[in-house]
Amino acid sequence: MNPALLSIKDLKVYFELRQGLPLPWREPDVVKAIDGVTFDILEGEVLALVGESGCGKTTIGKTLLRLIEPKAGIIQYRDQDLAHLKGVSLRAMRQKMQLIFQDPYESLDSRQSVFDILAEPLVIHQRVTQKKDLQACVFEALESTGLHPAAEIAQRYPHHLSGGQRQRVAIAAAMILEPEFIVADEPVSMLDVSVRAGILQLMLALRHQKNLTYLFITHDLSLAWVIADRIMVLYLGKVIEIGPSDRLIHAGTHPYTQALVSVIPSPIPDRSREQIILKGETPSPVHVPEGCRFHPRCWKFQRLGSPKECLTQEPDLRQVAEGHLAACHFLD
Amino acid sequence: MNATAVPASRPPNLWVQVWEIPLGRAGIILLGIVLVLSLVGPVVFPFNPKDITSTAADILQPPSSMHWLGTDELGRDVFRETLVGARLSLLVGLLATAISITLGSIIGLLAGYYRGAVGITLMRVTDFFLVLPLLPLIIILAAIFGQSFSITIMVIGLTSWPSTARIVRSQVISLRERQFIERIRSLGATDLRVIAVHILPNVLPLIYANTVLVIAGSILSEATLAFLGLGDPVRVSWGTMLHFGFVAGAAGRGAWWYLLPPGLGIVLVVLGFTLAGHTLDQLLNPRLREF
Ligand SMILES: Nc1ncnc2c1ncn2[C@@H]1O[C@H](COP(=O)(O)OP(=O)(O)OP(=O)(O)O)[C@@H](O)[C@H]1O
Ligand SMILES: [Mg+2]
Numbered sequence: 001m002n003p004a005l006l007s008i009k010d011l012k013v014y015f016e017l018r019q020g021l022p023l024p025w026r027e028p029d030v031v032k033a034i035d036g037v038t039f040d041i042l043e044g045e046v047l048a049l050v051g052e053s054g055c056g057k058t059t060i061g062k063t064l065l066r067l068i069e070p071k072a073g074i075i076q077y078r079d080q081d082l083a084h085l086k087g088v089s090l091r092a093m094r095q096k097m098q099l100i101f102q103d104p105y106e107s108l109d110s111r112q113s114v115f116d117i118l119a120e121p122l123v124i125h126q127r128v129t130q131k132k133d134l135q136a137c138v139f140e141a142l143e144s145t146g147l148h149p150a151a152e153i154a155q156r157y158p159h160h161l162s163g164g165q166r167q168r169v170a171i172a173a174a175m176i177l178e179p180e181f182i183v184a185d186e187p188v189s190m191l192d193v194s195v196r197a198g199i200l201q202l203m204l205a206l207r208h209q210k211n212l213t214y215l216f217i218t219h220d221l222s223l224a225w226v227i228a229d230r231i232m233v234l235y236l237g238k239v240i241e242i243g244p245s246d247r248l249i250h251a252g253t254h255p256y257t258q259a260l261v262s263v264i265p266s267p268i269p270d271r272s273r274e275q276i277i278l279k280g281e282t283p284s285p286v287h288v289p290e291g292c293r294f295h296p297r298c299w300k301f302q303r304l305g306s307p308k309e310c311l312t313q314e315p316d317l318r319q320v321a322e323g324h325l326a327a328c329h330f331l332d
Numbered sequence: 333m334n335a336t337a338v339p340a341s342r343p344p345n346l347w348v349q350v351w352e353i354p355l356g357r358a359g360i361i362l363l364g365i366v367l368v369l370s371l372v373g374p375v376v377f378p379f380n381p382k383d384i385t386s387t388a389a390d391i392l393q394p395p396s397s398m399h400w401l402g403t404d405e406l407g408r409d410v411f412r413e414t415l416v417g418a419r420l421s422l423l424v425g426l427l428a429t430a431i432s433i434t435l436g437s438i439i440g441l442l443a444g445y446y447r448g449a450v451g452i453t454l455m456r457v458t459d460f461f462l463v464l465p466l467l468p469l470i471i472i473l474a475a476i477f478g479q480s481f482s483i484t485i486m487v488i489g490l491t492s493w494p495s496t497a498r499i500v501r502s503q504v505i506s507l508r509e510r511q512f513i514e515r516i517r518s519l520g521a522t523d524l525r526v527i528a529v530h531i532l533p534n535v536l537p538l539i540y541a542n543t544v545l546v547i548a549g550s551i552l553s554e555a556t557l558a559f560l561g562l563g564d565p566v567r568v569s570w571g572t573m574l575h576f577g578f579v580a581g582a583a584g585r586g587a588w589w590y591l592l593p594p595g596l597g598i599v600l601v602v603l604g605f606t607l608a609g610h611t612l613d614q615l616l617n618p619r620l621r622e623f
Contacts, residue, residue, distance in 0.1 A: 065518055094520035106511040111533055121519045170515075177519075 001323070004040035004076075005181060005213050006064065011037050011073030011083075013056075013063050013237075017286070031285050033059040035237035036073075038317070041181070046207065046214040048224030048245070050260070051234035052282055057217045060234070061183040064215065065097050066090060077181075095125055098174035100203075102186040104166035108158040114169055115154040118142065121177050137176065145172040146202060164195030168202065175206060185217045200227060222264045225249045230323075233257050236293045237285055239317060243324030254326045255300040292329065300330055346540075350611045359607030366601050370422055373415030381568060383408055392580070392587045402589035404573075405580035413568055414593040420569035421601070424485055425551035431489025432550065433543050436496025441527055441535070443497065444504025455501070462494035466553060470562050481564035488553045496542050503535045537616040544609035548602045555598045570594035 013034035033056045041047050049057050062068045064075055066082055075082040077093070085093060101107035108117055118138040121127075128134045142150035145168045158166055167187065174182060184203065188196040204227060207214060218224050224231050225245050232242040233256065241254040252258050259276040278297050283289055291311040295301045301310050309315075309329040317325040350356035385391065385407025393403045401411040443454035470487045477483050507513060508531070516526055557563055558571025559578070573594040577583075582590040 062514075067514060067518055091520040091522070094518060097518075099515065099518045101511050101515060103511060107515050109512045109516070109530055120516070120521075124519055124521050124525065173515075173519075 002043040002045065005043040005078065006041040007074070007076040008040070008064070009038050009074040009076070011060070011063065011075065012071045013059050013068060014071045029286050032288055033237055033285055034063065034070075035285075035288065037234075037237070037239045039232060039239055039242060041213060041215060042230075044211060044213055045229040046204075046216055046227055048228035048231045049215060049217045049234060050219060050221050050224050050231060053219060054282060054285070055234045056237040056285070057219075057234060058185055059237075061099065061185050061215060061217055065094070065099055065183055067099070092125075095121075095177045096179050097181045097183070098177070098179045100167075100170055100174050100182060100184040100187045103190050104163055104170050105158075105190070107170055108166060110158050112157075113154070114142070114156050114158075114161075117158075117169060118154070118173050118176055121173060125177060127177070141172040141176045142169075144206075145169075145175070146198070147172065162195075163191050164199060167191060167195075167199055171199075171202065171206070175210065178210065179212070181213045181215075183215045183217070186219070187216075189218070189220075221249070221260050233260070236283065236288060238293060239327070240294065241326040242317070243320070243326075247321065247324050252326075253320050253324075253331045254328050255298050256294050257326070259299065292327075300328075304330060346537075346612065346615065349615050350608060353611050353614075355607050356611030359604045359609075359611065362600055362604030363608060366418060366422075366597070366604065369415060370418035374412070374419065377409075377412045377415060379409065379412035379416040379568070381408070392582065392585060392590065394587075395589050401593055402587065404590055405576060405582070410573075410590055410593060413573060414570070414597060417568045417570045417573050417594055418597055418601075420481065420564075420567050421551055421554060421571065421598070424481060424488070424554040424569065425547050425601075428485045428488035428492070428550040428554070429543060429547045431485065432492040432546050433496055433539060435489070436493035436542075437500055437535075437539050439493070440497040440500025441504055441531065444501040445508055445523065445527055445531065454497075458494045458497045458501075461491065462498075464491055466491050466557070467560075467562075470557055474562055479562060479564055481567055481569075484554060484557055484563060487557075488550050492546055492549060492553070496539070496546065499538060499542055500535055503538055504531055507531050507534055541609060541612035541616045544605055544612055548605035548609060551598065551605070552602050570597050 011034055012032075015031040015033055017029040017031060037060065049060060051057055059068060063070050064082070066075075066085065070083050073083060077096075080093070082090075082093065112120070115138055118141055119134050122134060122137060128137055138154060139150040142148075142153055147153045147165065147168050153161075153165075158169070161169065171187075187203065188199050191199060203214070206212060216224070216228055221231075228245050230243065231245050231248045233240050233248070233254065235256055241248065241252060241257045243252075248257060249261055252261055256278075259278050262274065262276045276299055278299070280297050283293070283296065289296050291309070291313055292298070292301075292315050295310040298310070301307070307329070313329070315327045315329050317327045318331070320326050320331060347360070351360060385403075387407075390403055390407035392405055393399060393407075395402045399409045399411065401409070401414065404410055404413060439454055439458060443451045443458065445451075446454075466487065469491065470483070473483050473487060513526060513530060516530055554563070554569065555571035555574065558569055559574045561575050561579075563569060563572045563575065565572070571594075574591060577587070577590040577594075
């Protein structure tokens with residue numbers, strides 16, 4: 001197994017919701033978006049982060065890149081603790097980590113030409129000083145993301161491009177500083193179905209060429225299974241299961257994972273499927289249920305006749321098999 | 333989401349758009365007339381402030397073929413005086429606006445971009461200046477530094493920026509949450525770069541519309557201060573004309589020709605800037621357009 005590129009320990013991200021006057025005796029509501037997660041991202045892997053809407057996927061991704069301030073925890077990047085990096089050293093680190101956003105219509109400055117969008121990272125970090133080198137770098141980045149002819153595309157503005165082309169520009173801009181680590185936040189979910197495969201292939205090809213590590217955020221478990229080496233399942237700001245993709249899909253042990261897998265629309269081989277439909281809404285991360293946070297919606301909890309542990313004790317991640325962990329009191 | 337590229341046609345020039353709206357067009361025409369008169373007028377009809385009469389018969393004379401708009405309390409030609417007065421009124425308005433807009437934009441940008449202590453402190457300062465009254469301030473400053481048109485400019489500039497700061501701030505607050513700003517930050521750009529290269533161009537149209545409105549307010553403030561005798565006593569503006577006319581008892585003596593031209597000038601200029609400014613604001617401010 002590869003060594004860890006990032007080691008995240010007990011990371012917490014809370015948002016305070018302000019309502020009305022901040023009076024001293026009024027406790028502000030706290031959204032526990034990330035409520036103590038511990039995991040590694042291994043060098044060169046694609047780690048998929050899956051979970052329902054609002055479970056904290058985007059928050060984790062942005063916190064790893066220090067776009068959101070963590071409340072507590074350690075984000076170890078090789079031998080540096082990112083969580084406490086500041087100023088110049090943080091800006092220098094940003095070259096190594098990049099974010100690809102979900103919505104290519106929102107993530108590009110409509111006042112910048114494609115050339116300026118791609119040149120900006122190089123200018124910010126003073127990588128290139130000569131004007132003609134800058135042009136060479138930009139054109140190369142465009143070509144390598146499949147945007148031809150580079151000279152012509154470079155002059156366009158975002159509103160002249162299709163969604164797929166915009167996402168390629170965003171990818172080119174993320175790659176131009178030659179980062180090691182990419183957070184891709186649902187990079188194809190806003191795109192036309194017809195261009196999704198092309199974008200995914202591009203991202204995987206770049207991964208091999210440039211030896212990248214990805215945190216790939218998606219709510220689509222079957223997509224995660226196709227492209228990721230490992231899958232991590234998040235529920236209400238906590239990791240409830242993590243393991244190799246195949247194992248997680250075919251031998252997932254957490255009742256939540258099993259429910260998610262059972263409703264994957266495309267038929268997955270060798271699985272006699274009984275669909276498990278989860279009842280109820282995801283509870284709000286302001287009022288996290290006592291004990292196991294999943295118990296109010298857990299089918300196993302009901303089948304087992306409401307065991308006491310589930311109501312009182314928060315389950316820790318336990319090893320199920322080599323590299324496969326799950327957080328449940330009653331694993332299969 | 334549609335995936336085909338739609339080449340957007342460039343929207344026409346902003347002033348062309350203003351011209352197409354009747355009220356905006358009226359504003360532009362008014363401003364054009366005043367600007368031409370104030371620039372060309374004093375060249376064609378020069379005014380000599382020292383051209384004071386020695387005979388009492390020339391004082392406060394009604395319009396005649398010699399003096400189209402009569403004479404003032406020193407026997408000088410009111411028509412020529414009005415043309416020159418326009419220059420100072422406009423100049424004070426423009427310079428005070430430059431101070432006001434610069435301060436307001438910078439403070440608005442910073443207060444919007446930096447939440448937390450910096451943003452809160454800047455907003456407190458803004459609120460303080462918002463309630464700071466113009467008159468006592470200029471009386472105190474005039475007592476310390478003497479009355480001059482640079483003091484007038486400074487005081488108007490220093491008291492009128494808070495509204496700009498508030499408007500800019502609210503726009504910046506929504507901009508800073510946008511994804512393209514977050515992407516630039518994640519590239520490692522400095523705050524200065526994010527603000528100057530990516531946020532400022534997006535609030536510029538708003539600042540632009542606000543400028544036109546602030547000019548109108550500044551001209552009116554100058555006229556008010558000068559009318560109350562707090563202006564520069566040795567330079568002619570519409571405000572000082574009203575002041576000296578009033579002091580000389582022009583109103584009581586029925587010398588309407590001395591008070592009407594500067595008064596009308598102020599009304600027309602302020603009206604012109606206000607019409608143009610509101611039209612620009614309507615075109616540029618998405619919140620106003622919805623209603
Ligand atoms: N700035 C914020 N202020 C307050 N609450 C926030 C903020 N950002 C996120 N949250 C809350 O934190 C929780 C996690 O949000 P997050 O955006 O990370 O979810 P997600 O898993 O990415 O969801 P989706 O699949 O819809 O993108 C949600 O309950 C959300 O409402
Ligand atoms: Mg999200």
